[in-house]
Amino acid sequence: MSLEQTARTEMVRLCKSLFDRGFSVGTAGNVSVRLPDGMLMTPTNVRLGDLEAERISKLDLHGNHISGDKPTKEVFLHQACLDTLPEAQAVVHLHSTWATALSCLEDTDPDDCVPPLTPYVVMRVGAVKLLPYVKPGDPCMGQMIRDLKGRYGAMLLANHGPVVxxxxxxxxxxxxxxxxxxCKLLVALRGLPLRMLTSAQVAELTATFGRI
Known part of the structure; x- marks a missing residue:
């Protein structure tokens, strides 16, 4: 099986898993995977639980649609992430309930919107940037991500959802x-005195594990 065929099969499997477990509802959410000659992207208006491998959109290195169904309208978001984060091989954008809830709260810190509550959010996610609201599919979102210059591997889109x-x-x-x-823990514990990991504990995790 070729690299591309393997990537298509994995996209179908993992996107269905996300859908089946409620991380995506309806046709919300989109996913992309980097290829040597471009990228694969979930099509527009297709539920993540209903993907068909041969119909997944393929774009070339310049973002031109070359095969499969029409790609998600969030194509600019995915291109920006893959262009500015050379180590990233995949992008997952969801409208999952608790991350979206946190993105709607007025006092969420835009530069550190998911503080180090647990070791695994430090190890798996890292620092999270809150980006201002723009309508879904607006090319401005791609530019806002490019302006971060690869400093964040995860973002919350205000009133919209997470990008990881x-x-x-x-x-x-x-x-x-x-x-x-x-995010579920942060919303559930809101208003209570929280014990976050210290900067020394975060540094230890980062030095030991990096981002896994």
Missing amino acids: TGRTLASAVAAAEELEET
């Missing part, structure tokens, strides 16, 4: 899941 990158599709999915569970 990974060195593999499996690691991007795992990070998106970890982010969602951490």
Whole structure:
């Protein structure tokens, strides 16, 4: 099986897993995977649970649609992540409930919107940037991500949902899941005195594990 065929098969499997477990509802959410000659991307208006490998969109290195169904309207977002994060091989954008809830709260810190509550959010997700609201599919979102110059591997789009990158599709999915569970904890614990990991503890995790 070729690299591209393997990537298509894995996209179908992992996207269905996300859908079946409620991380994506309806036709919300989109996923991309880097290829040597371009990228694969979930099509527009298709549920993540209903992907067909041969109909996944393929774009060339310049973002031109070359085969498969029409790609998601968030194509600019995916291109920007893959262009500015050379280590990233995949991007997962969801509208998952708790991450979206956190993105709607007015006092969420835009530069550190998911503080180090647990070791695994540090290890799998890292620092998370909150980006201002623009309508879905607006090319401005791609430019806002480019302006970050690769400093963040995960973002929350205000009033919209999370974007998470990974060195593999499996690691991007795992990070998106970890982010969602951490956001659930943060919203559930809101208003209570929290014990965050210290900067020394975060540094130890980063030095030992990096971002897994």
